[in-house]
Amino acid sequence: MHDTPAYVAETSGIVVRVRPSFLAGQSAPEDGRWVWAYQIEIENRGDRPVQLIARRWLITDALGRVEEVRGPGVVGEQPVIQPGDRYAYASGCPLTTPSGSMVGGYTMTDEAGHTFEAEIPAFSLDVPGARRVLN
Template sequence: MRMIFPHDATTRIGTGGITVRVAPRYLPDQSDPRAPRYVWSYHVRIENHALEAVQLRARSWLITDSDGNVEAIDGPGVIGQQPFIEPGGAFDYVSGCPLSTPSGMMQGHYRMTAESGSFDIAIPAFALRLPRD
């Protein structure tokens, strides 16, 4: 696995032959604690270990800040795409999340389709935290 997924910064979950890995990263250059605005990017890798191709059709996120405020985000695909992932293949993307608090959590699921039908794949919960000095 590439260095973007070091063991201590990666969250991983597998469902039905599909593995989802997430690696968040704090972006100090895009953040302004006085605003307050804290921004993270997160790199997602979806691996297809199943026997049939799948298509990522939709996403559903729950984003919780450290004050307990929850934002639900639902929409088609990811980053403007609804990728097909062949058996043995993978799809990577990077997106971002701003918060008004210095920490939070993200979790959710992807809606996938295959010849055998539609199903949800869990996105593992992962923490959005400021790096330690």
């Protein structure tokens, strides 16, 4: 992960860190397309293994339009994260506005079959140097 500050949330010993970055080379503002990458790190500070079963995202653009995305696992995986271990992945999000925000949760289960949602912290998607808009 890089040196930008992370957005962080902790739920039941599961720490989720997010670092978004604007992808100028993949964006085309003249065509109404802005693209961000985000790096996620999930740390298990608990005392039992957990498996990430599903994800849920709410993506909001600068005009207040909300898109909900749900699906199994992340990037084609449903990783098991042992106590003290971390799992990291990267993904991306295109928007039709120059700013927005994302928030969500991961459905996790432990070896006893207990299921809970680990919070993904809300994070802002802003073009560097642009006037910030509260999303």
